[in-house]
Each structure stands twice: as C-alpha cells, then as structure tokens.
Amino acid sequence: MSATIATTLGTSVPPFTPHAISVSLPTWRDNVGYEEGEKRVVDAMVIGYPRFFIHLSIQKLAGICEQKFGVNGEKCLLCPTKRLAEDCRTFMLSRSAEAGTTTSVRLVQFVVCPEDKKTNGSSRNGVNCVELHIVLFPAASFPLAKQFWQHTGMGISSRLAERALSLLPDETVQTKSPAPAPIARPMKSTNRHYSRSISIPKSPTIPGPTSPTKRAEEPDTIGADESTYLEERYGRNLPVAAAAAAKRAMRRRIAGVLVNDGHHDTHAGSNDVEIGPSSRGVSDVTEDDVFLYPTGMSAIWSAHQLALGARPHAKSVCFGFPYTDTLKILQKWGPGCHFYGHGSATDIDSLAEMLEKEASTSSSPPILALFTEFPSNPLLRSPDLVRLRELADKYNFLMVVDETIANLVNVELLPYADIVVSSLSKIFSGDANVMGGSLVLNPKGRHYQELKAYMAANYEDCYFDEDAIYMERNSRNFRKRIYAINENTEALCDFLRAQSLAGGASAPCVIKDVYYPKWSTPENYERCRIKAATSDHQRDGGYGGLFSLTFTTRAASHVFFDNLHCNKGPSLGTNFTIASPYVILAHYAELDWVEQFGVDPGLVRISVGLEDRGTLLAAFEKALRAAEEAVKSSEATQ
Known part of the structure; x- marks a missing residue:
C-alpha cells in the first residue's frame, strides 16, 4: 500500500497525477485547517476535488480571460456552452436579488483555435477549436459564481483548460497574471466550500520543481502532447478522434447491453459489437436512454432541470440524509424542497401524510420529484424503494435514485425509478484521474415519453472528449x-x-x-x-x-x-x-x-x-x- 500513498499535505491523490480528483489531507488537523482556511493548509494546496478547488490550469486560463475581456477588476467563471453560461448568470442574479443585493454579470464567447498559436506552418492537425463561454462579474460576487460551479458541476474541466492553453500564443500563456482582488472573509456560519477564494498562479500551467520554501510536491511535469502520445501508443486509450465511439461504449456499459464487454477484440463502441437486452432489471433499456455529463453532480442537477422542464412545477423531496450538494440543488433551484433527513419508515409515513394533504387541495401532483440515494452517504442507509415507488405512482411524481455508492453491478434500482443518476468519477472510473456522470431514463416509467422528448430537445453533450477517452479506458474492467x-x-x-x-x-x-x-x-x-x-x-x-x-x-x-x-x-x-x-x-x-x-x-x-x-x-x-x-x-x- 505504501507505494501509492500520498502523505504530503496538499498534493494529488494518487501521487503525481496532473488531473487527480482528490487531494492529500493526511491528518484530522489538516482537514479542520482546510475548512477553517488555515494558511498552512491553503498554501500547500496544489490540487483538490474539482468542484471545490479550481484546478491550476483553469485558474491560469481564467486569469488570461480576465486580462483579455475583464474591466474594473472583474473576475470570471468559464463554462463549456452558452446555455450553461446563461444559467450561471441567471443563478447569480437571482441569488443576489434574494439576498437583497445587486450585481452585474456579462457573458463573452471566446473561441481558441490552433491558428492562434501562429507557429511556423501551423495547421489544425485534426485538433478542434476550443469554445469558451466566459461569465464576467465584480470580484465581490465570486462566491456566488463558485456556488454555481460547485452545485452544478458544469464548469469546464482541467483537460479542456489545458487544451485551450496549448492553443493560445506562447506570449499570452506566459504573461504574468494579476493577483485576484481581495474578497471579504465570510461569516463563520457560511460553508467555506461556497466561499473559498482562488488565486491565479504565477507559474506555468504545470508547475516545475520547487524550492524548500515552495509547495513540497507538484503534478507530474510531462507535457500534454507527450502524455497523449504515450497513452494512445503504449497505453489503452483510444485516440481523441474516437471520442464519439468512447462515449457510445460507456453508454452501452451503463445501459447493461454489452454481451461481451470484457473481450477487447472488438471495441465496445464499434458498430459490430454484440448487443443484447439490458441486464439492469428493465430489459428495454438501450444506450439511447443513457446521457453523459461532466460530473456526477451535473447529472443530478440536470435530472432536476429535466423534472422542472418536463413536469408541472412543485417542490421536490430529498429523502434520506444525502450528499450535501444534492440538497443544495433542490433548495436553490425551482420552488424548493421538503427534507426527510432520516430516510426511515417513519419518514415515509410523514411523507405520505404530507402528500395526501397537498393532493386534497390541488389537482396538480403534490410534489415534482423525490430524490434519494441508495444507499446514502455517509450513513449507508437504503430507503424502502417499494413504498416510495407506490407513493410515486399514487401521487404522480418522479422518482430519481442516485446509485453511485451501490452501483449497477451490485443492485437493480431502475425498476423503481424514473431516472437513475450516478457519479462515474467513482468506481466506474476507479483511477481518480477524471470526472464524469450519467443519467438513465427508465423506458417502462409512466413519464418516459415526456422525459425522453425533453431530453431530445434540450440535452447538450458538454462532456469534454479527452475526459471521455480516459473514462472509457478506466471503465473497461x-x-x-x-x-x-x-x-x-x-x-x-x-x-x-x-x-x-x-x-x-x-x-x-x-x-x-x-x-x-x-x-x-x-x-x-x-x-x-x-x-x-x-x-x-x-x-x-x-x-x-x-x-x-x-x-x-x-x-x-x-x-x-x-x-x-x-x-x-x-x-x-x-x-x-x-x-x-x-x-x-x-x-x-x-x-x-x-x-x-x-x-x-x-x-x-x-x-x-x-x-x-x-x-x-x-x-x-x-x-x-x-x-x-x-x-x-x-x-x-x-
């Protein structure tokens, strides 16, 4: 075990992994220090969980965008699509108004192409341009933008940032970025995940060796081009050009329709691979019922957006003590949320009473959707899905089940749900070097047709191709x-x-x-x-x-x-x-x-x-x- 253990505070887990999704906090005191913003801990951080700590490459790119497009010390958040940038602006304006304050938010589109590099004889070489949608706002409003980043999981990925940086002129990337404008320390009652400020690194995107006064350990210094070549030539990665096939392979794995997924003579995303009925307890599921997202949280946020877009508006229910951001999503978007934090049989009784009372006063469904984890994080309690499904059928609301912890190999949850979501960043990947999420529709669900129609009209594939390549590789076994x-x-x-x-x-x-x-x-x-x-x-x-x-x-x-x-x-x-x-x-x-x-x-x-x-x-x-x-x-x- 010792060969793979990261023991240095603030360094990547696993060690020497430029796109790691975890960070070493080796002692209890380190974890408390992280939450309290202790300088000893904050200064040691070179990486972190991507929805809480903005990767150094993304910070670098954001600094360049602020210099290029910002005015009066504006900060920015980077989104992969125009719609998500608009969602971010809407969220910031509405939350600011609810708090009795005002802010201004501007959107800028920035397309970075290989030609921007202006090297001798440069061409696209099969590399696509990178499209960035920049959300600009006063520096004091950064905590609001960070909430959107954390809750939705819809910010750009570190690999996308590195691709954009690689396409920018060298003099632009190497320009020293300004320090961020100071942000007032939040009150103690504020959750620091939502308010931690970031600094724009003064070093290159991938920092070099450190002196004793600097951070003790930095990400691996291998270049992006060399890394891609090694993975494709000597590793197991598909070439980046095969991203569509990689995503198709993952959707088939998640749908449970691959007959011989472990046999690699034919790639799981190819057109001639053998496909059978789904093994997920609902045989009609196909790869077309599976939708991929950049993170597990973005799959949950999108499931809620899907419910709000396809069904009559009402409060949702969060059943059982959940991962923190699930509850925040249900509280901060839409009409709000009923919270049954124990997830017990008694809570189901209370839920049934509430539903009956609400149904007696309106012809609309009493709630929009019920969100639950199976089992819950961190208490590992499993809700009674049979009783909850009966209530969903009786009162005509959606059931959304998060299968991340149990996973599709251990349990069959789709028969009880209209929507099943999962964080692919976890055991589906296993290597902790890439993020991803999935949403699966139940074709036997009573609301399937309207849910599928909404997805057909509104789904955006914003899962970055290079992330999909790594996720597909990791998930094969x-x-x-x-x-x-x-x-x-x-x-x-x-x-x-x-x-x-x-x-x-x-x-x-x-x-x-x-x-x-x-x-x-x-x-x-x-x-x-x-x-x-x-x-x-x-x-x-x-x-x-x-x-x-x-x-x-x-x-x-x-x-x-x-x-x-x-x-x-x-x-x-x-x-x-x-x-x-x-x-x-x-x-x-x-x-x-x-x-x-x-x-x-x-x-x-x-x-x-x-x-x-x-x-x-x-x-x-x-x-x-x-x-x-x-x-x-x-x-x-x-």
Whole structure:
C-alpha cells in the first residue's frame, strides 16, 4: 500500500497525477485547517476535488480571460456552452436579488483555435477549436459564481483548460497574471466550500520543481502532447478522434447491453459489437436512454432541470440524509424542497401524510420529484424503494435514485425509478484521474415519453472528449474491480464490527458502530441486491466498497484516522483505499444540524480499494490499537 500513498499535505491523490480528483489531507488537523482556511493548509494546496478547488490550469486560463475581456477588476467563471453560461448568470442574479443585493454579470464567447498559436506552418492537425463561454462579474460576487460551479458541476474541466492553453500564443500563456482582488472573509456560519477564494498562479500551467520554501510536491511535469502520445501508443486509450465511439461504449456499459464487454477484440463502441437486452432489471433499456455529463453532480442537477422542464412545477423531496450538494440543488433551484433527513419508515409515513394533504387541495401532483440515494452517504442507509415507488405512482411524481455508492453491478434500482443518476468519477472510473456522470431514463416509467422528448430537445453533450477517452479506458474492467472491492470491504467490515459496541464487543472497544449496507437497513438493500440465481447475472451483487465508522470518543476518531496507513482525502470509489473525516469536510459549518439526523461529527468514512486483503486488515488493526491505547492513556490520567 505504501507505494501509492500520498502523505504530503496538499498534493494529488494518487501521487503525481496532473488531473487527480482528490487531494492529500493526511491528518484530522489538516482537514479542520482546510475548512477553517488555515494558511498552512491553503498554501500547500496544489490540487483538490474539482468542484471545490479550481484546478491550476483553469485558474491560469481564467486569469488570461480576465486580462483579455475583464474591466474594473472583474473576475470570471468559464463554462463549456452558452446555455450553461446563461444559467450561471441567471443563478447569480437571482441569488443576489434574494439576498437583497445587486450585481452585474456579462457573458463573452471566446473561441481558441490552433491558428492562434501562429507557429511556423501551423495547421489544425485534426485538433478542434476550443469554445469558451466566459461569465464576467465584480470580484465581490465570486462566491456566488463558485456556488454555481460547485452545485452544478458544469464548469469546464482541467483537460479542456489545458487544451485551450496549448492553443493560445506562447506570449499570452506566459504573461504574468494579476493577483485576484481581495474578497471579504465570510461569516463563520457560511460553508467555506461556497466561499473559498482562488488565486491565479504565477507559474506555468504545470508547475516545475520547487524550492524548500515552495509547495513540497507538484503534478507530474510531462507535457500534454507527450502524455497523449504515450497513452494512445503504449497505453489503452483510444485516440481523441474516437471520442464519439468512447462515449457510445460507456453508454452501452451503463445501459447493461454489452454481451461481451470484457473481450477487447472488438471495441465496445464499434458498430459490430454484440448487443443484447439490458441486464439492469428493465430489459428495454438501450444506450439511447443513457446521457453523459461532466460530473456526477451535473447529472443530478440536470435530472432536476429535466423534472422542472418536463413536469408541472412543485417542490421536490430529498429523502434520506444525502450528499450535501444534492440538497443544495433542490433548495436553490425551482420552488424548493421538503427534507426527510432520516430516510426511515417513519419518514415515509410523514411523507405520505404530507402528500395526501397537498393532493386534497390541488389537482396538480403534490410534489415534482423525490430524490434519494441508495444507499446514502455517509450513513449507508437504503430507503424502502417499494413504498416510495407506490407513493410515486399514487401521487404522480418522479422518482430519481442516485446509485453511485451501490452501483449497477451490485443492485437493480431502475425498476423503481424514473431516472437513475450516478457519479462515474467513482468506481466506474476507479483511477481518480477524471470526472464524469450519467443519467438513465427508465423506458417502462409512466413519464418516459415526456422525459425522453425533453431530453431530445434540450440535452447538450458538454462532456469534454479527452475526459471521455480516459473514462472509457478506466471503465473497461469496472465489473471485475467491483467484485474484488466488495470482498475486501466485507472482510474488513466483519473484522471491525466484531470489535465494536454495535457488534457486541465489550470494553475497552473504541468503535461505536460500523455503517455498511450489510447491517444498515439490510432488508431494503437485500430487496434490490442482485442475486445470480434469479437473474441473468453471473455473480451475486455485494455491498459495495464504502463504509463509515463512529467511535466512543472524539479523541479515538482522531487517533484512528491519523494512524490509518492509507490515502486520506475527499472522494470515494477509488481503486485504492481512501479515508476521510467526511462530516468535517462536508458539514463543518453545520455540525449541530447534522447531528440531529444521526450523523456523528467524529465519523470516519472509508472507501476500500484493491490492495492485498491481509495488508488492509493489518493497517486497520494497527490504527485501531493506536486508538485503544490513546483512550487508555487518557483514562489513566483522569
């Protein structure tokens, strides 16, 4: 495990990965420091989760756009399409008005072509121009723009930024960018994910070696052209020109229609590959029912936009304690949201009462859509989809289910949903070097025709081709990886639960509970878990690769986390084990609020990888013993 572990604060996870989607935050104190904007931590950051930390290449490109098009110190956000730039402007203006303030937002289109480089004999060489849509606004309004970036996941990708930079004249790229205008520190109650300022790097896009006074580790310095050549010539990547085929291959994988996806004699995106009925529990699903997005969050945001565009407007329901941005989307777009944060049977009873009351006063559906995760993040609770589906049919609303954590190899969720969304950035990719998301329509759903018609008229493919190439490559063996990770995770959870209070262990155990679908609402999970004996699948589905631990004391949480020998940082579903004090990162400004839904601020979330099982067990046992010793020492001194 040690060969792949990033231990230096602020560096990429995995190490030396220019487009990594996670960042090393190796201690509990580092994570708190990140949330509090501690200079020691912020200054060390060279990368971060892409919706929270704007990649250095994007910062560089934004600085160039601000110099070229900005006036009076304006800042900007970069979007891949005109419609998304307009959506960003609408969001900023409406949120500003709701807060009783005013702002101004301008849109500029900027097309960068190979000819702009003006090198000797330059030509397009098969490389397309890059179209940027620039949202310009006063520097003080940057936190509003950052909210749009984070919640929607619809900003440009770091690979698109690097492509644009490679096409710009050298003198433009090398020009020193100005420092950003100062932004007032937010009040403590504000979630810092929504307000962290960025600085435009003064170094080249890919920073070079550092001195002892600079950041300790930077992304790999290999050039983009060399990287592309190596991947296509000696790696597994398709050429960039085959992006359409790569996207078609992914849509077929997600639709479950590939008969022999593991056989690479014929590429999964080719016209002569063998296609069969879907294995997703709804046999009529085809690749045309699958839509790709730049991130998992953009798939969720787009599902909500789809609902708002195709159905009568009403509030939505967020059922169960969700990933933070899902709730923010439902609250900040459209008429608002009803929140049932426990996701329990009692919550379903309360939901049914509310629906009946609302339906009695109007002929329109009482709610627009119900959004839920299966299972939830971070408590791994699975909602009762049977009862929720019955309510959806009775009261005529949409069911949107996020399958990211369980994934399509382990469970069949589409029969219960109108729309299934997923973050492909997680286990579908596994390599943590590219973002992506998917949205699947259920062709048997009662609202399928109107949903499909809306998508036909409004869907924009803004998934950058080079990102799709990497995602397609990473996903070719995702089923085999998931089965292996299922087994590793179950073995690890069995070991830890046996030494927890929930598992019947006695003092001096320090683990309070292990949250894992095998024990968290198991009856709901088992109903959807794939059984090979009763389906076309060759293997039973497992319980996934994610679990969470809570501890008897806050000190035990900290010591366990600090002594756990694995990667530490945001994200999940990686091929390597990665741990995070998830509640600190996702809810630091609202810890009291989350506790009322059973979410412990000392919770440690672990995503298990493909490491040797014995090595994994030894690493967790060592951290556990360190936590036990710390508690004993504390008790002895009292």
